[in-house]
Amino acid sequence: MKISGFTLIELLVSITIFAILSAFSYAILNQSIISSFILDEKNERLRNIQRSIKLIEQDFIQIAPRPIRSELGEGYNGAITTNPTSGFALELTRSGWGNPLGLSRSNLQRVAYQMENDKLIRIHWNVLDRTLGNQFQKDILIDDIESISFTFLNENGEWLQQWPPLSDDKFLSITKRPLGITVIINFMQEGEIRRIFEVSP
Template sequence: MMRAPGQVVCEGFTLLELLVALAIFGLLAAMSYSGLQAVLQQQSYTEQAADRLGALQKLYLIMQRDIEQIVARTVRDEFGDAQPPVVGGDALQFTRGGWRNPAGRQRSTLQRVGYAYDDEQLIRYTWSVLDRAQDSEAVQQPLIEEIERMQLRYLDRNDEWQEQWPASDADSDPDPEDPLLAIPKAIEVTIEHNRFGPIVWLFQLPQ
C-alpha cells in the first residue's frame, strides 16, 4: 500500500514492548515501596530508641532527686519495729527530705521511699507516713520496663562496698548511737536493660 506524501503514520507499541514497560514499572514500584518501608521502619526504630533513652533519663533524675536527699531519720514499720534511715539489699528503702507540699497540707516534708525490681519493671514505692500502722499501704509507681535486673551496692565509712545496708560486717556496721553513720556515703545502682545492657549510676549521699 502506497503512502501519500506528508501522511503521518502512527505506530503503537507492540505487545512485547508493553510487557517490558509494565515489568519495568512494576519493578520500580516495588523498589520504591521497599525503600519507603525501610525508611518508615528506621524511623520507628529511632523513635523507640529515643523513648527508651528518655525513660532512662527520667528514671535517673527521679532516683537522683530521692537518694541525694536521704536524711538520718529512723522509722517504725507496720509491726512497730524501728528501721534504719536506709535499708538495702536487692531492694532499697530510705527516708528522704524535700517532699514537696504545693497544697500546703499539714504534714512532714520527710517521706519514706523505696525501689524494687519486679517482673522486668523498676518500681518506686512511697508511703504517706513515716511511722506506719498495720493498714498503711505503699503507693506503687512503675518507672521503667525492659529491665532484666537491678543490683545495689553501698559505700561505707571505710570506703568499702557492701552488698547490703546496714552492713553485716562488724567493722563496717554503722554505730546505732550515731544516726549519721547509719547512712552510706554513696549508693551504686546497676540496672540491666535488655536493649542497652548494664547501666551504672553512682549517687553521693549527704553527710
C-alpha cells in the same frame, strides 16, 4: 500521515518496568518507616532510662537521717536500709518532697525499690511511720531488667553490700547514712549501667 504509537510488547514492557520500580519504591519506603519506628522506640527507651536514673539520683542525694517505726510498732527501720525482711531491695527516707498544693504533710517521703519480674518498681508512702493499712503508690520505672544491686560507701572508704553495717551500734545505725551509693542495673538488651551517687551530708 502515519500515526505511530506503542506496540503491545512495548506497553507490556513499560508496565512491567513501572511495576518493578513501584515495588522497589514501596520496599524502600516501608523499610524507612520501620527504621524510623525502631529508632523512635530506642530513643523513647533511652529517655525512660535517663528519667529513671535521674529519679534514683534525686532519692539518693536527698536521703534524710529519719528512721521510721516498723509497721507493727515493735521497733524502727533505718533511714536507709537493705533489710531483706522488708521485701524491698532498698528502702529510705528522702527530703525535698514537693508540696505545691500546700497539703498538711511533711516534706519527707518514704521510698522503696524492688524488682517484680523484669520490672524496677518505685514505691512511696504518704506517711513516714506507716501501718499495715496505709496506702502506697507503685510506679514502674523500667522494664526488661535482669537484676539491680546496690553497694554503700562507709566512712572508712569501704564498699558494703548491706546497709546499715552489721558491725555498727544498732541504735546509732538507724540514722546513719552512707557517703555514697553505687547502683548497678543489668538490662536484657542494653547490658550493664553503673552509676555512683554522692549522698548529701
